[in-house]
Amino acid sequence: MAIWIDALRLTIGVNLLLILGLLSIWGRNYLQFRSKHTLGLFVFGLMLLAENLLALYFFLFDPVLHVWFSAEMPMIAQRAIMLIRIFETIALVFLTWITWD
DSSP: OHHHHHHHHHHHHHHHHHHHHHHHHHHHHHHHHOOHHHHHHHHHHHHHHHHHHHHHHHHHTOHHHHHIIIIISOHHHHHHHHHHHHHHHHHHHHHHHHHHO
16 A cells, blocks of 8 residues: 555656756746746746645655555545656656757
């Protein structure tokens, strides 16, 4: 049961690394071009970073939710959350690829 939660934590970590990479590119592009589009991408990245940091906090450090996620959460809910995180990781990998291309 805990393997799904460990995999969740791993995908959140990967997402954070990808988002930080995207933020560095989008921030640099905004400083160079000063367009609303690049600013919008940067703000979007900041919101996504905040969401993933909050999720990481809940899954690792929150005293109540950490225990619930690790031991008491139904298996179907663990799998559903994992699937959502996998979709997010795939989307971020694709977004990173087209941004660096």
